[in-house]
Amino acid sequence: MTLSHSARTRWVIALLMLFTAINFADKSIIGLVAAPMMADLGLTVTEYGAISSAFYLLFSISAVVFGFLGNRVPGRWLLVGLAVVWSVAQLPVAIPAAGFGVLLATRILLGAGEGPGVPLGMHVAFTWVAEHKRAFTAALLTVGSGLGVIVGAPLLNALIEVAGWRSPFLVLGVTGLIWVVAWLLIGGDGPYSVASPAADAAVAAEPRIPYRRLLTTGTWLGTLFSGFAVYWGLVLGISYLPLYLTEVAGYSRSSIGFLASLPAYVSIVFMLGGGALAGRLLRRGTSRRLAQGVLGGVFALVSGLSMILLTRVDGGATMLILPLIALGFGIGNAQTPLSQAAVADTVPARQRGAALGVWYAVVSIASIIAPVLSGAIVDAAGDRATGFGIVFDLAGVLAVLGGLVAMVTVRPDRDAARLGLGGAETSRAAAGRA
Template sequence: MFEAKDSGFVLDRSVPIATASRRRWVIVASLFLFMAINFADKAVLGLVALPLMRDMQLTHAQFGIVGSAFFLLFALSGIGLGLVADRLNVKWLMAGLALVWAVAQLPLAWPTSFAVLLACRILLGAGEGPASPLALHVVYTWFEDHERSLPTTIVQQGATTGIILAGPVLTFIAQRWYWHAAFLSLGVVGVMWTILWLGVGKSGDAHRHRPLGNALRADWAPVRSNVRYRRLLTDRTVIGVLLQGLVGYSVIAIGVTWVPSYFRVALGFSATEAGWLFALQVAAQIPIGLALAMLSHRMLARGVSSRLARGALVSSACVVSGIAYCMLYVEAPPFAKVALMALASALALQAFTFGPLLVAEVTPDARRAAMLAITNSIATLAGLIAPAAMGKVLGVVANNRGYELGFIATGVLLIVVGAAGFLLLDPQRSHKRLEQSSQG
């Protein structure tokens, strides 16, 4: 066994490097699928919105409440499990979450009541609240900070892929076997992923061992783990991440609840066309996300500070996204508006790639799982408001202008939080202050 010891950190080389490297990419692939299922579960409601509303005789306001109900326990469960994630076996924890998703979908496979629909969406939200931060926490146990951009992007693109596949596949299933079959399909897929994860799932050791490369750097020192959560949550970088995450999650919540209906009702596309266009506009997140992740990685490799390589980059994405959303109010052909939405949503959702990287950069390893869960859960509070607010707007302005007024409001908020990010996102400064605080 080869060991490199320094200041209490140990690098254990008893496991072959090649084997460990292959294993961690298997974990990344599994978590990619995990996030794909997670977001397909979210998207199904919007994809079957019109037949569901017709069969259950729901108004726009009632459907908006169903969309928001998903987030009722989302944040609480995310924070609760995040606080204890480091003390639990993550393999069984994530398997349990996936089973909850499956259980929440199955009652909707048959005709049901409004109360059961609400209860199932609330249960699904409770099960999915911890999903993204826990998935990233597992990734970060296998990769050091300078390696995390690519695996983070891959796992986050699982969410994009889930929505891309959900669009045409669940629309086809709903039209071929009625909308109840879409929920049944997702329940079965959730069970299948659980079986896969029980076979391959495992947490890594990057959070417990100081890597040899860092051991040779005289300037490397982790923030100590005795920093209080209150101090972390009031840090300028964390505040900037939270602001951008709140508005970014409004984009997600409105997108999975109302965008397919916008394509059909306001832009005049058929159900099949709307499903494919929804998938294609979400697919734009993949090349844009990968391009920005690679740009950020190259900037960091050239010695550019992460304030610019991560903070300024994601803030610029928010501002451009906001401008694109505001342009939806301008008269334009339907396909041009779909393209604008694709650009706007792809850029807005970069907050969920760069935000966790920034939080992990300034947070002690012993606090990382909890902080990722807390910041993600706070951001998802926007989901309680955004779908219901859009439903209220559509109750007053029930045409394409109603949808677009909601998109403009989101765009203005994106511009504001993007501008704030240029001032707030400074991980090096935050790290230094948190280290000083832990020594005080």
């Protein structure tokens, strides 16, 4: 059966959403298994933080390397390679004898495979859609991260209770291999790809701009800082929120799967709503500064304020705590697709993979620092409640600053004009539709 272009586009975007969902399920599993794993292996919070941070040891380097490869190698095969690495990295943890060393090594390998996943997935997705659809398409893919938590957290948590903390690693490894088969059957690069014959002339007409100029625009630097701040909070939600909810907030183990997925619900709503609103604003002629920079900055600002308030609410005030958890660790992620679309709008198509890869690599450095630093803060604080209060305050302040910076500095229209990219995207889009 031969799919029409529109049908195949929908299938490809759906598979890329699933790709992102598996990516985030792989990341989030470490938080869900934290308590039973620490008890079984006798780990301190600092040691657990080291395992969480190990995931990001090669994450950034890999994102940069594959970002530049994405300028030259078809995304179809790069994504296959990454998904295979994810799957192979998860399987050894399921072995009963696997201890701290195996966990450390496999998390490093997993991070090396997943580091380029999101930016490369975005890069491939952008080859299937026109410019004005990028924000919503990026939102759809980022929704995959929320689905990975919403669907994965309760199921994996139930699996942990039934079959032990090692069992989810086996399930996720097999799921990744199934995705590879589906992608080989349907996936690939779209008509807006730089490798598309129809787009060759338009892409060739674009200037090749030195990376020192591309990576020093206000838009790139502004989204970089705000993205770093948002990612700091995101990794805390993945690594420490389940632990905080059980050991400080006093929630039962059986409720953690649902509570840990609350931010994902908020994330999906605001990612879809934010992406749709940004697309509508752009179609009406609104500046990208408002549609991407200011709107994304508001999401980060609300996230930061919610994290700051979280530990100041009475533990018994569930009706206040739950919205703060959901907003604090969920709404900030809605800024990410707007930031990625803003970066994509200020670079030539043939340099987009590298620009997104470098951006994601620097942003994800937050994921290396946050778990280890947070674990050390909690251990040094004397009691968990005080420690987590400091940890969430730090994350909240970073997010607030990130939101304010984005509102002021993210100006894709101005930066694209300064780089001489005005009108290039329109020509390329026309060639892609030809």
